[in-house]
Amino acid sequence: MVTLRPRKAKEEAAAPAAKKGSTVKHNKKKAPAKPKPQPSATEAGDDSSLQEFLTTKVPDESKHEDITWLYHAIQTRAPDCPPELQGTATLAFGGFDYETKSKCSGRWSRMSIMVNKTGLTFMVSGMKDGKYLLEHFDKKQIGRKVSLGKSCIRFASLETVHRSVLEEIIQAAAEATISPVATSSSS
Numbered sequence: 001m002v003t004l005r006p007r008k009a010k011e012e013a014a015a016p017a018a019k020k021g022s023t024v025k026h027n028k029k030k031a032p033a034k035p036k037p038q039p040s041a042t043e044a045g046d047d048s049s050l051q052e053f054l055t056t057k058v059p060d061e062s063k064h065e066d067i068t069w070l071y072h073a074i075q076t077r078a079p080d081c082p083p084e085l086q087g088t089a090t091l092a093f094g095g096f097d098y099e100t101k102s103k104c105s106g107r108w109s110r111m112s113i114m115v116n117k118t119g120l121t122f123m124v125s126g127m128k129d130g131k132y133l134l135e136h137f138d139k140k141q142i143g144r145k146v147s148l149g150k151s152c153i154r155f156a157s158l159e160t161v162h163r164s165v166l167e168e169i170i171q172a173a174a175e176a177t178i179s180p181v182a183t184s185s186s187s
Contacts (some may be wrong), residue, residue, distance in 0.1 A: 049083045053091045058115050066120060066158040067091070070113050073167055077173035081110050083112070087174075096178060111173050119156035122170060126176025133176050136174040141165055 054064050074081060074093050081094030086109070094110030114121040126133040132150045137157045139148045143161035147154040153169075155161050 013158055049091065053085060057085075057089050057091075060115075060159075063115060063120060067115075069158060069163070070120075070166070073163075074111055077167060077170045078111070078141065081174055084109075086112070094174070098178075102118055110176070110178070111170065116154075119154065122153045122155075122166070124151055124153070124173045126173050126178060128172065128176055133172055136172075137165065137169065139179050142169075 034063070050068065054067065058067060060065060071083070071091070075083075078093065083091055083093050084095050086092045086107075087097075090112050091114075092109035092112040095107055096109070097105065098108055099105040108125060109123075110125050112123040114123065124133050128136060134148060134153065137148075139146060141170055142148060142153060142165050143155065145156065146159040153166075155159070159168075
């Protein structure tokens, strides 16, 4: 004997309409895996985040020297900006939590190094005199063959960038105002 049970409203809404005589298969989708939180460099040791970033996220060894120079320049000029791995190809410095006026929240950083196919992107967050920090610098002042946005510098190699100007930008980013809606935190 077969016992029938009535369908619940949720099951009826989720079940597709079946043709007479056909068998209905229910596809159960698995929930996507939640990303594992990345340890900050201060938890794991001084240069461990750099080494992990280089070995796991940067297969192109020609970029290792440029990333290492940027990493040490940031650590020297902005010691209060601890490094942490973010996402798939980002090494962030000086992470902070933020909340917008519309109550959206998240995590961002003062500076970050991102790897892309053509080179590196150096992101800089911060404001000075009501303008984005990088708006105070001219493209020619930063270097040749660079692409300059409101908060990022893209370049193929550090050979095309004036390192002294990058050091000045790093120092300014460490001292810059983030935003009135950001709440600083380094965890």
